[in-house]
Amino acid sequence: MTSGLRERQKIDRSNRILDVARDRFQSEGYDAVTIESIAADANVSAVTVYNYYGTKANLLLALVKESDERLIAQLRALTESLPLDIREAVAEFGQIMRRHAMTYLTKRTWREVIASSILQGGRQFGQTYQALDRVLIGIMADIMVIYQQQGSLTPEIEAAGFADTLFEMQNIRFFQFVSDDDQGEATADQIFRRDVWAIFATKQVYHHSEIRT
Amino acid sequence: MTSGLRERQKIDRSNRILDVARDRFQSEGYDAVTIESIAADANVSAVTVYNYYGTKANLLLALVKESDERLIAQLRALTESLPLDIREAVAEFGQIMRRHAMTYLTKRTWREVIASSILQGGRQFGQTYQALDRVLIGIMADIMVIYQQQGSLTPEIEAAGFADTLFEMQNIRFFQFVSDDDQGEATADQIFRRDVWAIFATKQVYHHSEIRT
DNA sequence: TAAGAAACTTTAGTCACTAAAAATATAAGT
DNA sequence: ACTTATATTTTTAGTGACTAAAGTTTCTTA
Numbered sequence: 481m482t483s484g485l486r487e488r489q490k491i492d493r494s495n496r497i498l499d500v501a502r503d504r505f506q507s508e509g510y511d512a513v514t515i516e517s518i519a520a521d522a523n524v525s526a527v528t529v530y531n532y533y534g535t536k537a538n539l540l541l542a543l544v545k546e547s548d549e550r551l552i553a554q555l556r557a558l559t560e561s562l563p564l565d566i567r568e569a570v571a572e573f574g575q576i577m578r579r580h581a582m583t584y585l586t587k588r589t590w591r592e593v594i595a596s597s598i599l600q601g602g603r604q605f606g607q608t609y610q611a612l613d614r615v616l617i618g619i620m621a622d623i624m625v626i627y628q629q630q631g632s633l634t635p636e637i638e639a640a641g642f643a644d645t646l647f648e649m650q651n652i653r654f655f656q657f658v659s660d661d662d663q664g665e666a667t668a669d670q671i672f673r674r675d676v677w678a679i680f681a682t683k684q685v686y687h688h689s690e691i692r693t
Numbered sequence: 694m695t696s697g698l699r700e701r702q703k704i705d706r707s708n709r710i711l712d713v714a715r716d717r718f719q720s721e722g723y724d725a726v727t728i729e730s731i732a733a734d735a736n737v738s739a740v741t742v743y744n745y746y747g748t749k750a751n752l753l754l755a756l757v758k759e760s761d762e763r764l765i766a767q768l769r770a771l772t773e774s775l776p777l778d779i780r781e782a783v784a785e786f787g788q789i790m791r792r793h794a795m796t797y798l799t800k801r802t803w804r805e806v807i808a809s810s811i812l813q814g815g816r817q818f819g820q821t822y823q824a825l826d827r828v829l830i831g832i833m834a835d836i837m838v839i840y841q842q843q844g845s846l847t848p849e850i851e852a853a854g855f856a857d858t859l860f861e862m863q864n865i866r867f868f869q870f871v872s873d874d875d876q877g878e879a880t881a882d883q884i885f886r887r888d889v890w891a892i893f894a895t896k897q898v899y900h901h902s903e904i905r906t
Numbered sequence: 907t908a909a910g911a912a913a914c915t916t917t918a919g920t921c922a923c924t925a926a927a928a929a930t931a932t933a934a935g936t
Numbered sequence: 937a938c939t940t941a942t943a944t945t946t947t948t949a950g951t952g953a954c955t956a957a958a959g960t961t962t963c964t965t966a
Contacts, residue, residue, distance in 0.1 A: 535922080698962090
């Protein structure tokens with residue numbers, strides 16, 4: 481653990497690249513910025529950028545990752561003050577994710593991120609994305625457990641698996657939201673709500689001994 | 694509507710391009726084939742290929758579309774001989790789609806198709822994909838209506854919306870399936886089944902006056 | 907048949923990305 | 937300190953998707 485010079489230089493270089501990329505993507509937009517120009521600004525060669533981040537989209541992904549903690553914090557905050565209706569909780573979960581996403585990148589750029597993460601297919605760099613997903617699914621699972629404990633979600637359902645289902649439903653609606661420049665956040669919210677209400681229909685526990693035929 | 698020479702030539706050219714692309718993609722694989730070489734074989738310039746199909750991935754998409762009718766036929770066949778359990782029907786729907794997909798393209802190539810259709814974001818060429826989706830959702834909706842009519846799915850649910858939800862759920866599981874080279878069809882089937890069983894929990898109509906508390 | 911329009915080809919270029927060789931700087935051994 | 941080994945980066949050269957614009961061919965139509 482000597483943390484030699486070589487090691488420090490690597491960290492420094494990767495930070496420089498990230499710093500430059502953040503600034504330029506922000507001010508000029510993803511497409512307008514070339515890897516070559518990022519490399520120049522960061523005082524490395526273009527090949528070095530590729531060695532560090534693999535692809536242009538991955539560089540973007542590394543940037544996105546920086547905001548992960550904030551997103552996780554927001555979702556954990558939701559866990560602290562959950563609405564009475566479990567469906568509202570899930571809908572809000574989706575809304576938080578959508579809003580968060582839109583504050584960091586444009587739809588155009590999100591498409592780039594999603595497309596490249598599909599292309600990479602879980603390999604090498606592509607795993608960054610998956611790691612976050614797992615954490616988020618975990619939070620969703622926690623929420624399900626809470627509703628089960630307070631008796632408003634039937635305990636027959638396996639929380640983790642169900643959380644995964646809900647999360648992926650939210651995920652594909654996000655893909656669609658991002659793929660359609662005309663779809664506003666309000667519409668996206670409506671669509672996901674419809675999903676959630678359909679999925680939860682009669683899945684809640686009714687306390688006043690209701691009868692179904 | 695004279696169907697002039699010019700028009701016929703265009704059709705002929707686009708067919709030639711598609712024919713060559715089909716053969717080469719099939720025998721050499723998507724990545725190994727260059728647009729330039731397709732153009733050469735089809736006796737047009739590369740730019741003409743771009744003018745006709747926009748991108749390489751779109752050329753692929755045009756090929757995929759050829760098998761659409763077969764897929765639609767298979768799903769309609771399912772509609773004719775539905776299982777008793779609605780959940781089995783939905784699971785089978787997913788299985789048919791997965792199997793069909795795998796007979797035409799490799800996972801690697803599907804990733805390419807999906808990624809590019811996300812990138813294009815519903816614009817121009819990208820709509821091809823959406824058109825098929827709408828048809829498939831329609832079939833799923835038909836299936837839901839049938840179960841409602843025969844009294845095994847609660848009529849409170851709006852069939853079209855619910856079909857959309859189920860279809861998209863299947864869709865994202867397909868994305869995941871294709872993104873993970875290690876995920877076999879059996880696993881994919883299991884995962885989607887878990888989704889479907891969770892979604893349908895208590896959504897069916899129980900004929901023998903069961904009671905829930 | 908000649909003007910006009912449509913469609914194609916050529917040309918030139920940008921950019922992401924890759925492989926391999928060459929250069930350079932750090933680490934390690936003496 | 938000095939040399940050798942090694943890690944890492946840069947240079948070089950190239951492929952291939954994709955685009956814009958100018959030039960050329962070919963069909964259409966008056």
